[in-house]
Amino acid sequence: MNNTPLRIEQYATVLFNTNLNPRGIPDSVTRAIKENIETISMYPDIYYSKLKTAVAEYVGEPLDNIIMGNGSTDLLKLFGALLMPKKAMIVYPGPMEYARVLNDYSAEVVFYELKDENEFILDVNDFVSQLTSDMDMVIISNPNNPTSKKISLEDMKTLAGACKERGIFLVVDEMYIEFVENYKEITAIQLIDEFDNVAVMRSVSKFFAVPGLRFGYAVMNNPEFKEIIERITTKNNIASLTALAITNMFKDTEYINESISTIHTERSLVYLAMSTSRSIHLYKPDANFMLVKLLKDDITSAEVAKHCSQRGVIIRKCDDIKGLSNKYIRFCFMNPKQNDLMVNTILEIV
Amino acid sequence: MNNTPLRIEQYATVLFNTNLNPRGIPDSVTRAIKENIETISMYPDIYYSKLKTAVAEYVGEPLDNIIMGNGSTDLLKLFGALLMPKKAMIVYPGPMEYARVLNDYSAEVVFYELKDENEFILDVNDFVSQLTSDMDMVIISNPNNPTSKKISLEDMKTLAGACKERGIFLVVDEMYIEFVENYKEITAIQLIDEFDNVAVMRSVSKFFAVPGLRFGYAVMNNPEFKEIIERITTKNNIASLTALAITNMFKDTEYINESISTIHTERSLVYLAMSTSRSIHLYKPDANFMLVKLLKDDITSAEVAKHCSQRGVIIRKCDDIKGLSNKYIRFCFMNPKQNDLMVNTILEIV
Numbered sequence: 001m002n003n004t005p006l007r008i009e010q011y012a013t014v015l016f017n018t019n020l021n022p023r024g025i026p027d028s029v030t031r032a033i034k035e036n037i038e039t040i041s042m043y044p045d046i047y048y049s050k051l052k053t054a055v056a057e058y059v060g061e062p063l064d065n066i067i068m069g070n071g072s073t074d075l076l077k078l079f080g081a082l083l084m085p086k087k088a089m090i091v092y093p094g095p096m097e098y099a100r101v102l103n104d105y106s107a108e109v110v111f112y113e114l115k116d117e118n119e120f121i122l123d124v125n126d127f128v129s130q131l132t133s134d135m136d137m138v139i140i141s142n143p144n145n146p147t148s149k150k151i152s153l154e155d156m157k158t159l160a161g162a163c164k165e166r167g168i169f170l171v172v173d174e175m176y177i178e179f180v181e182n183y184k185e186i187t188a189i190q191l192i193d194e195f196d197n198v199a200v201m202r203s204v205s206k207f208f209a210v211p212g213l214r215f216g217y218a219v220m221n222n223p224e225f226k227e228i229i230e231r232i233t234t235k236n237n238i239a240s241l242t243a244l245a246i247t248n249m250f251k252d253t254e255y256i257n258e259s260i261s262t263i264h265t266e267r268s269l270v271y272l273a274m275s276t277s278r279s280i281h282l283y284k285p286d287a288n289f290m291l292v293k294l295l296k297d298d299i300t301s302a303e304v305a306k307h308c309s310q311r312g313v314i315i316r317k318c319d320d321i322k323g324l325s326n327k328y329i330r331f332c333f334m335n336p337k338q339n340d341l342m343v344n345t346i347l348e349i350v
Numbered sequence: 351m352n353n354t355p356l357r358i359e360q361y362a363t364v365l366f367n368t369n370l371n372p373r374g375i376p377d378s379v380t381r382a383i384k385e386n387i388e389t390i391s392m393y394p395d396i397y398y399s400k401l402k403t404a405v406a407e408y409v410g411e412p413l414d415n416i417i418m419g420n421g422s423t424d425l426l427k428l429f430g431a432l433l434m435p436k437k438a439m440i441v442y443p444g445p446m447e448y449a450r451v452l453n454d455y456s457a458e459v460v461f462y463e464l465k466d467e468n469e470f471i472l473d474v475n476d477f478v479s480q481l482t483s484d485m486d487m488v489i490i491s492n493p494n495n496p497t498s499k500k501i502s503l504e505d506m507k508t509l510a511g512a513c514k515e516r517g518i519f520l521v522v523d524e525m526y527i528e529f530v531e532n533y534k535e536i537t538a539i540q541l542i543d544e545f546d547n548v549a550v551m552r553s554v555s556k557f558f559a560v561p562g563l564r565f566g567y568a569v570m571n572n573p574e575f576k577e578i579i580e581r582i583t584t585k586n587n588i589a590s591l592t593a594l595a596i597t598n599m600f601k602d603t604e605y606i607n608e609s610i611s612t613i614h615t616e617r618s619l620v621y622l623a624m625s626t627s628r629s630i631h632l633y634k635p636d637a638n639f640m641l642v643k644l645l646k647d648d649i650t651s652a653e654v655a656k657h658c659s660q661r662g663v664i665i666r667k668c669d670d671i672k673g674l675s676n677k678y679i680r681f682c683f684m685n686p687k688q689n690d691l692m693v694n695t696i697l698e699i700v
Contacts, residue, residue: 025391033390033591037383040562040595041375043555070420070587077584081431104581205393212390212590231454234427237420239589240562241383245390 014338016308016331017316019145019176019289021209022338023262026255029210032248033241044240051243055217058250059189059202065221067229070237071214072175072203073097076139079199079218080105082228083169085136091122093146093323095173098139110135113323119283120147120291124155128162138163141173142188143180146318146330148285153186160188160195172200178207178256179263179288189219196222206288207259208249213242263288266333273343279350289332291318294350300326307349313342364688366658366681367666369495369526369639371559372688373612376605379560382598383591394590401593405567408600409539409552415571417579420587421564422525422553423447426489429549429568430455432578433519435486441472443496443673445523448489460485463673469633470497470641474505478512488513491523492538493530496668496680498635503536510538510545522550528557528606529613529638539569546572556638557609558599563592613638616683623693629700639682641668644700650676657699663692 048068056063069075076098085107090098092111102109112127114120122144131138140159143150151159156172163170172188180186188200199220205211215238220226249255267285274282274292281293294301301317308315318328329346333339398418406413419425426447435457440448442461452459462477464470472494481488490509493500501509506522513520522538530536538550549570555561565588570576599605617635624632624642631643644651651667658665668678679696683689 020391025388029390030387033387034384037380038375040379040383040560041370043561044564070584070589074584074587077582210390211393214394214587214589232427234420234424237424237564237587239420239564239592241591242589 013312019332022334028252039240054247054250067218072216088137133166139171143287148287150286175203176287192221363662369682372684378602379595389590404597404600417568422566438487483516489521493637498637500636525553526637542571
């Protein structure tokens with residue numbers, strides 16, 4: 001164990017299970033917070049003009065289409081309170097938080113299975129055929145977690161239209177969208193003007209590596225709903241340092257571009273390096289993480305995870321995720337040297 | 351104007367209208383944030399164990415009785431969502447935010463007038479005689495703003511009991527409580543074990559001078575309501591830096607004790623200094639601010655505020671507050687020299 005040449009540092013632990021951008025907190029943000037701590041002695045601007053403008057410019061939408069909240073779950077709860085869904089559909093394997101939030105609103109949750117034999121890629125026509133007009137809400141993530149599969153703009157448009165016809169509100173969770181190649185071409189934000197039943201939810205937690213800030217935003221173009229949201233949400237719930245941090249990070253194009261470039265490269269390299277093994281199956285990743293199936297009968301995800309953790313490589317075993325089992329692991333792409341260690345450590349044991 | 355000897359500094363502006371502790375942000379907090387910025391790269395502990403323990407210790411209550419949110423308005427909205435009040439009573443003059451939040455929940459708002467001839471002190475028996483069992487909610491602040499009048503524990507107990515009998519939930523807003531002399535003897539937190547229809551709401555904005563942090567907490571002992579709150583609130587909505595800051599500030603006994611001592615002294619001195627004037631009436635303050643009535647026919651609060659602002663003294667004219675008029679001003683107590691300037695500037699013109 002100690003003679004592995006690629007081991008970066010004795011006992012150094014690298015979190016391949018959090019799906020955070022390996023660049024870490026943007027320097028621009030650390031600096032802005034350090035230099036402006038005294039802003040906590042002032043009430044935030046109740047309209048959050050600067051913050052909202054920064055978000056609007058980042059997504060290329062008018063200010064009126066932006067909704068902001070304390071993290072994605074907060075926004076999801078907001079949509080729950082807005083729609084009070086009686087019946088909702090989500091896909092699995094997928095983010096486990098959706099069902100929890102829907103349960104909080106006593107909604108009946110209908111599950112749609114993404115098929116392993118189809119590489120967990122959404123078959124939009126089959127999915128649409130399962131939609132019924134007694135449903136109020138569909139929540140879907142693009143790209144999906146833990147499968148790391150994106151949905152094309154065309155498929156999303158089909159879905160949005162089918163939902164609209166049946167009076168279903170569609171929430172698209174784009175928490176990992178910036179990691180997808182040419183993501184601006186697939187974001188569902190492009191659909192909101194045509195479909196007032198679509199809201200796109202975004203987070204800064206993963207791409208900007210700042211989950212501690214608790215900030216999320218959503219984009220939609222539905223004046224009626226926006227009026228209700230205005231009424232039911234707390235006006236000044238975002239801390240002034242958070243507002244400042246977000247305003248700065250959205251303008252940090254160097255961080256944004258270099259992060260995208262790093263992830264694209266590392267995704268390709270890790271995929272290539274691991275595709276030589278016959279004892280695992282790789283689901284080709286679109287996001288900053290990859291799902292892998294263990295093909296040998298005599299090995300479990302717990303064993304792989306344990307072996308990895310002894311080298312400081314913390315991966316996600318997926319046995320608690322609906323639709324997966326103790327034969328699946330997931331890990332994100334970190335920095336080059338860390339990825340080398342991760343790939344070698346996994347290949348050693350599988 | 352330029353030869354006023356007490357003028358601290360040319361053009362220096364002092365905000366006597368925000369009711370913030372003049373000590374400003376605790377140094378312990380500034381330091382903690384600066385040294386721990388990297389915590390924003392981690393998800394906050396979903397149970398906020400350290401934070402909740404610090405709050406619980408600060409108020410002397412078990413963890414289970416603590417509710418936390420993004421500022422007082424957020425908590426008020428939470429109680430609104432919890433109770434969905436059809437009819438609620440508030441007093442005036444009082445905080446203007448209550449009616450706005452109640453309107454958001456489409457509650458009928460009944461107003462109870464605090465009488466000027468009674469020095470705006472609450473006559474609890476008269477107030478209680480106005481309560482009817484079709485009411486769901488009473489919101490009252492202790493001490494009250496803008497009157498700066500406290501409610502005794504005995505009176506609050508009478509009120510809590512009367513509410514309980516009529517099935518009314520009582521929210522006591524103690525945003526300014528730490529500024530009241532021997533505040534631990536009057537806090538309604540002492541009543542929650544006896545009255546499960548009472549919630550006490552607190553803020554850190556005013557006493558710790560950190561409104562930008564957006565943190566508020568409430569204390570109540572009602573297992574049924576707490577279960578609903580667990581379900582409808584977002585779990586991890588408090589930013590990690592905010593959690594860290596609050597945890598530190600509640601343990602900063604030096605800041606707490608010195609702030610209390612400063613405000614007590616300044617309140618007495620300002621009151622004494624201004625009580626010599628026959629052209630104003632002082633409502634004896636219990637909090638860190640004072641309401642004053644202008645007695646001369648030919649002067650308005652706008653004129654006084656304008657004169658003051660030319661010396662950098664920003665006070666609150668109260669013409670937009672229900673129950674008051676353009677004959678009332680309000681200001682808080684700042685540091686000794688600043689207060690000297692403020693007193694002199696006001697006395698010059700009234």
